[in-house]
Amino acid sequence: MTATTQAGDGTFGRFGGRMMPEALMAALDELTVAWQDAMADPAFTGEFERMLREYAGTPSLLYDATKLSELAGARILLKREDLNHTGAHKIRNVLGQALLTKRMGKTRVIAETGAGQHGVATATAAAYLGLDCVVYMGEVDTERQALNVARMQLLGAEVIAVKSGSRTLKDAINEAIRDWVATVDHTAYVFGTAAGPHPFPSLVKSFCRGIGDEARAQCLELTGALPDAVTACVGGGSNAIGLFAGFVDDPSVRLVGFEAGGEGFPGPRHAATISAGEYGVLHGARTFVLQDDDGQTVESHSISAGLDYPGVGPEHAFLAESGRGEYRPVTDAEAMDAFALLSRTEGIIPAIESAHAVAGTLALAKEVPGSTLLVNLSGRGDKDMGTAVEYFGLGKADQ
Amino acid sequence: MSHSTTRAFDQARAEGRAALVGYLPAGFPDVAGGIDAIKVMVENGCDAIEVGLPYSDPVMDGPTIQAAAQQALEQGVRTRDVLRTVEAVAATGAPTLVMTYWNPVERYGVDRFAADLASAGGAGLITPDLVPDEATGWIAAADAHDLDKVFLVSPSSTDARLAMTTAACRGFVYATAVMGVTGARESTSELAAPLVERTKKVTDLPVAVGLGVSNGDQAAEVARHADGVIVGSAFVRVLLDAPDRTTGLEALADLTRDLADGVRRA
Known part of the structure; x- marks a missing residue:
């Protein structure tokens, strides 16, 4: 069991x-x-x-991000789901x-x-x-x-x-x-x-669990051991539950999910559903829901559209409440810093969703220096260029 | 005295006709205006009333009721306003139910909601997104406070689910006549009669048909096989379309009389 x-x-x-x-x-x-x-x-x-295998391009690589690791003070492994067909x-x-x-x-x-x-x-x-x-x-x-x-x-x-x-x-x-x-x-x-x-x-979960199953085998092969923690961003939670599924039966491996903290948590504009912890019903499940005192769903906010959802998968709610999983908010600003950092240090432009996981993992690395942290890089950032142009003021060539 | 909807069905049956059940969301166009509108529906022939609790994510509702609920929410309607509406409507003597998606009740507290609904004179709840399988808490609270539990049956319900669902109902059974959301339709559904027939095989409770009825002729057609005819979107529509409140209430009265005549013509 x-x-x-x-x-x-x-x-x-x-x-x-x-x-x-x-x-x-x-x-x-x-x-x-x-x-x-x-x-x-x-x-x-x-x-x-x-x-x-033949159409989507899996198994995706597990990449030893040595330059990012050096900055982080922990060994960071990236599960490259961003390389899949359609980019996630x-x-x-x-x-x-x-x-x-x-x-x-x-x-x-x-x-x-x-x-x-x-x-x-x-x-x-x-x-x-x-x-x-x-x-x-x-x-x-x-x-x-x-x-x-x-x-x-x-x-x-x-x-x-x-x-x-x-x-x-x-x-x-x-x-x-x-x-x-x-x-x-x-x-x-x-x-x-x-x-x-x-x-x-x-x-x-059954269709996404390949992420975790592949990552577990790849990590054992690469490092000879299980990671200390596996991390992912959580909106509804499909990439995270797919990753966690491969490690939930390994008690030594922490399962850490990063929610969209938006403009700051606690605060009025975020999508950190589990962190907010209000029990309710949304879209067919009892789970945590962003809601007002009358049970009306409240609009979520995140710079990342993929995390901008006022509910969360019920298994994540359960993992959080049971203590097996840990869930933390990551703000828009922290995610965008990580977005830029990963681009510069490793030459990988992540989806802003996945940048939340990178940002949260960098913070986690400070708590457990020297550990091995496996991050699901769930998607690539091509789709986010419009946001990046606006956020960083990019797009104008030097004259 | 029990406030159960059974009274309305018993009385209609005694008169040899189907009951007319009318729906409006609370707080539409505002709380006082909504109460006035529902009273007009009672005065002109609705035998029982469903007060809708406006909700942000109404997955069973079509555009008409969505628009009314959204308008009510934008005006700031609260759960306590729904209970206030129930109290005012129940005072007319018409059995008054609340139709609600589940999260607002869960948030209010299931037992507390049942207690407050009962003390407002409410008859019970219709729960479009709560099936008996998930309703242990509500069933206990309803029984403790002597309230009707109206669950929905659908053309897609298996015989086993029809039996299970009707066994959990009190007051009446809500048969959804179409596979689809609320909203007026051109013609009545051919799925209604077989569903009523299948439902009646497994329960002695009255079976009322909802979804799609918008005029007296359709009401008469549905009333031929059902114990009750439920109308919602058509009432909302006349209020949405009216240029002002007085005209809206007149149109509402006309529509109610047409429908009340329909259930007597079957």
Whole structure:
């Protein structure tokens, strides 16, 4: 029995479950059975592994970041998920879910997206496997991320701007759920993170756990030992839970997640859901939620769109409460410093999401000098150039 | 005296007709205006009332109810305003339920909400995103405070889930007639009648049909097989479309009478 073993109903202690309309219960049951059946079928897992290897480019490298390590005073290893096809760990999740969709005989996938990364990944998997694809994206985000809208369209997906609520990621999820309630007989909802109703938190973990399994073997081979800690950024938490899955049964390895501290935690503008610690319900699960005194969801804030979400996966909430996992806020400014530092020292431009993990790990290194810290570099920073130009005042060549 | 919705269904049945259940969110267009509007619905023929608790993430609602809920939230409506609305509406004698997504109740405190709802004269709760599987706390609180527990059944519900869900209900069973969110529709759903039939096989509770009914003719059609007809978006729509409050209340009265006539024509 491991710390994260869940009950058959998809609960993790007091977190998780299925806080969803009755109309979706049959579909969630169908999905649970199909997923469990697929994971036990070598034909499915073999095909999934082949796609990851031949199409997505995994296993991703484990890189010994010696120059960063020197600055940090600890040995820092980077799990290079940024090198995957489409630029992040997310390709693992969408290939798994799209393959499962085909196995279930469904022809259409829908997805929500914030900045557009999950939308682009889903559109990619849909193109690769020949599925119809509709992506819901908050109107505010379609304006901020017009290039990603274009990428999805180029890949053959229809992108729908969501104009309700705060017109951002959480409203895109609401709209995707509304679509799914009406189309569930032929449509699969490719959920973008390890949150939502059962089976999504566990299903997404099962497709992302290659990150942790690969990293564990690679670390043993490279260093001859397990790391002292593994670290990742946490928005909904798919890259972190994928990494942690490989190490949760190693009691000597600390699991450390870094949330978006935004303009400062505590404070009014952040996305540090676990750090804030308010128990509630959002998008189908009992978890920690940014909310007001009446239980209305509060808008989150982060410089990184991928972490800008007022909820978090229920297994992370459980890991935090049980003490097996540690979760800390990292501010926008700390993340942007790390973004620049990693670019300069190692020649690797990370996603701003992943820069939160780098920043948090540099702080952790000061607490445990000489330790080995394995960071999931979950995505690359190409998509963040607009933000970087603005933040650092870049983009004008010397005359 | 119990405030249960059963009273309204019993009375309608005694008159040989279906009950008309009307929905409006609290605080729309504002708290006092919402109370006035619901009283108009009661005076013109609604047998029972659902007061919606406006919520930031209403996944079961279409654009019409979303717009009203958002307007209410932007005006600063609070959970206590919902209870205040219930108290005012229940004073008319019409059984008054709250329809709410789950997080606001959890946040308020499940037992505390049940106690305050009961002392406001409320009949119980309709819970669109809480299935009985997840409702242990609510079921205990509802039973302790003598409140109705109205869970939803759907065309996609298996027979086993229909049996389990209806066994957990008190007051009535809410049958969602379509696979989709709230909102007026051109024609009534062909999924409603078979769902009512399947539901009635496993329960003696009244079965009311919601989602999509917007006029007397549709109400009459639904009332042929259901014990109750639930209307929400159509009421919200007339208020959203009205140029001013007086006109809105007149249109609301007209629509209520049309629907009340419909459930008597079946």
